[in-house]
Amino acid sequence: MAGVAKRVRRHIRRQQPEQSLLRALEKTAAAFARYLPVQDGDINELPDRLDIDL
Incomplete structure (x- = not known):
């Protein structure tokens, strides 16, 4: 991950x-x-679309 x-x-x-x-x-x-780790009952709290305003 050092190069990230x-x-x-x-x-x-x-x-x-x-x-x-x-x-x-x-x-x-x-x-x-x-x-x-993913666990039973986890919900997706973040949107699936990435919007970036520059």
Whole structure:
């Protein structure tokens, strides 16, 4: 995960913030799953669509 911040900065410099966030989430998903596993009865509290206003 050490390279995640570097990739985020690169995408932001290229004016691709949505790509930056999506790639960072893809790279960190396993770490989140390890500490925040899906449990019975979990609900999706976040919207499925990412809106970014710049």
